[in-house]
Amino acid sequence: MFRFDDKVVVITGAAAGIGAAAAKMFSDQGAVVAVTDVNMELAEKTVNEIAAAGGKAKAYYCDVSSRESVDSMIDEVTADFGTVDVMVDNAGGTHGAVHSGNIEEYTDEEFDGVVKRNLYGAFYLCRKVIPMMKEKRAGKIVIVSSGAGRTTSRSEFGRIPYAPSKAAQLGLMRQLALECAPFNIQINGVAPGLIKSTQYIEDNWNTNTPEQKEATLKKIPAGRRGTSEEIAAGILFMASEEASYVTGHCLDINGGSLMM
Numbered sequence: 001m002f003r004f005d006d007k008v009v010v011i012t013g014a015a016a017g018i019g020a021a022a023a024k025m026f027s028d029q030g031a032v033v034a035v036t037d038v039n040m041e042l043a044e045k046t047v048n049e050i051a052a053a054g055g056k057a058k059a060y061y062c063d064v065s066s067r068e069s070v071d072s073m074i075d076e077v078t079a080d081f082g083t084v085d086v087m088v089d090n091a092g093g094t095h096g097a098v099h100s101g102n103i104e105e106y107t108d109e110e111f112d113g114v115v116k117r118n119l120y121g122a123f124y125l126c127r128k129v130i131p132m133m134k135e136k137r138a139g140k141i142v143i144v145s146s147g148a149g150r151t152t153s154r155s156e157f158g159r160i161p162y163a164p165s166k167a168a169q170l171g172l173m174r175q176l177a178l179e180c181a182p183f184n185i186q187i188n189g190v191a192p193g194l195i196k197s198t199q200y201i202e203d204n205w206n207t208n209t210p211e212q213k214e215a216t217l218k219k220i221p222a223g224r225r226g227t228s229e230e231i232a233a234g235i236l237f238m239a240s241e242e243a244s245y246v247t248g249h250c251l252d253i254n255g256g257s258l259m260m
Helices: 017-028 040-052 067-081 108-136 159-183 199-205 210-218 228-239
Strands: 008-012 032-037 056-061 086-089 139-144 185-192 250-253
Touching: 008 017, 008 067, 008 108, 017 032, 017 040, 017 056, 017 086, 017 228, 032 040, 032 067, 040 056, 056 067, 067 108, 086 108, 086 228, 108 139, 108 159, 108 185, 139 159, 139 228, 159 185, 185 228, 228 250
Parallel strands: 008 032, 008 086, 032 056, 086 139, 139 185, 185 250
Antiparallel strands: none
16 A cells, blocks of 8 residues: 655545545555544544544544635644645535525525535635645645536435536636646645545435446446445545556546446
């Protein structure tokens, strides 16, 4: 596995699911991990699990839809650990749009809430950490997008703003990768497919009937949902020195569903 000895890694949305799996995996490979989330109780739980395994981590509050919250969190991390070597933008979702309506049913506030969390969150984080990475001429950024950003969303919740906001994340990723390549900063994306992740996602999955679940899985060549750990492994690769010649790329981890 890829090593991150003494590297400072910031992960948003790291209290559970993919973010928590990535935090533990980075720690296992020697990193110091800033576990950030809006749910501090679960963030502290992730930190305690890392500490119990012999790792070093600290929890920080961060609402990625707020520039002030992002800036404050990064300032706290750099005050504690001196720098940010790797930034993983994992927080996101359909915040503010929890219905399954068509476009004419969405309010401006619902659409904006999702865009703020997904696109603006990535923008705020990158704007804050890239200057310090440019100064030291080294850095890794991984933006966790979605298969919905590569094609479309079939979700029952918030699909109208979710898919374009996730696609926009990848456009931002490519543009910043171009800007930052001369500074030895690699910026890449990971696009998960259907994943076993947080309790919220599991609760949504379990609203399907057995027949609906079977029909969904038939659309995935691998015939199953992925795990948070499988996505985390892709994130670690993109953040590793072994991927130093990879930038502006989106790694699709979806059991082959993009081919269908």
